[in-house]
Amino acid sequence: MTSATRSTWAAIGLAPFAAYVLLFLALPTVLAVASGLVDADGAFTLDNMAALGDPVILATFANSTWLSLLTAVIGAVVGALVCYALLGLSETGAVRTAVDAAAGVFAQFGGVMLAFAFIATIGLQGVVTQLLLGAGIDIFASGPWIYELPGLILPYVFFQIPLMVITFMPALSALRPQWAEANLTLGGSRASFWTRIGIPVLAPSFLACTLLLFANAFSSYATAAALASQGSQIVPLQIRTALTSETVLGRENLAGALAFGMIVVVGVVMWLYSLVQRRAARWRG
């Protein structure tokens, strides 16, 4: 066999995977976006895209944005503190092993189950709700907010913090002890190490992780869907409504337009993420 035919055979070996990715990743993404650009008869129209300017839709995008921003910032700050607390512990020790596994479970596989845990905790019949009620505190005095937008904040923070721990820990572990020694040799203090070296060096990683958390919250569907069985306060829930009912706001293919809007937001955020991440990787040897 000549090397040319061998290369051909090797290239053919890539074909099954290429076909698979084309059919189940590229095609659905294109279809999702394209369906926002056609009307019920399949003719090209920008009518659905105009729906993105609808006050109702704009409000859901605004809701999604502040929910994601708020939980990303809280998650990033608290997650970074957790990473700091884990610093210096053996990576193979029991604490790190347990925290890594728990972070993985809550960040990536919680979804519906996190919603249930929060309903059991601070739902109307929740354990903590009833406990506080016994102490004379009614957390739902102003209405059952757990099933509305504010109710999403705690469960979202619950999966944002672990994601921060997973993504920020590598950056923090890469801080070199020699830098702390150099700082001390030159007469610096523990505080000056963080203000002059640690924080400036980690800032790009921290920003990158916050962007990732934002995209994560913006894309998340399961927790919100299980908590808010009706209503469409955030974009993913609005897509659910658009998919499961015939027409929303008197428009066909609204789901496609919403999907397009989401892809744009998440795409821009992830693009910024990769830019900042590249900057962050510069000092890592």
Add this chain to the structure above:
Amino acid sequence: MNGIAPSRVTRWVIGILVGAFFAIPMLATLLYTFRDGDGFSPVHWAALFDPAKTSSYAPIWVGLGNSLVLAVVTVAIVLFLLTPTMILVHLRFPRLRPGFEFLVLLPISIPAIVLVVGLAPIYQQLGRMLGTGAWTLAFAYGITVLPFAYRAIQASIDAVDIRTLSEAARSLGAGWATIVLRVIAPNLRTGLLAASLISVAVVLGEFTIASLLGRQVFQTALVVVKNTDAYAAAVFTLLALAFAFVLLIVIGLAGRSRTRKAGS
């Protein structure tokens, strides 16, 4: 020795405060499952084994069965489609690697809720060709697990010099099938194990795609049961989270045995 590490007090304060935030919902859910009228009893846990209750839990068992089938098919996609492609790219097309990496990490940036909008018409077609069996969802799940599985397997590929191994095997007269199955795969076993376990965890926790395509899986069944028996849903939630936790502990320990070997 490490001037960066926090003091013992700082460590404990952060640990206790954040630990409480995570422990309270879990403990509250546990207490919730033991609630019985005004008192506490294991009645909701005992109900799992009560034959009279079997019919109300039926959706869970059906969903769990479907999810397990999906997990098997998804793992098969990871092991028999993704892994050979990764080996091929590593050995024969190293210049394609950045593009390949971009492609397999792409599903992180494409929300499942967006994917499902485009998957709906595809699954309509697929339903006509392959039927509406639950297992067909695995094609979509194979995409959602790509980034996780890729990272786990790539870590193994980077740790083992599979190029030298495959050249050595080839010079001894081995064919490609022998090289992949008997030389490379055994060396990647920790990565393959981690990729498989993490795929199982992702599949068991997946809700978005299954729910909007109208398939019955474990998570959609939880929502169904929640509406009739919130306690049962809480019991299964705790069991599933505990199961995922154990899977990830196993992944962590498997990865550690490799690093220790590499270090010695």
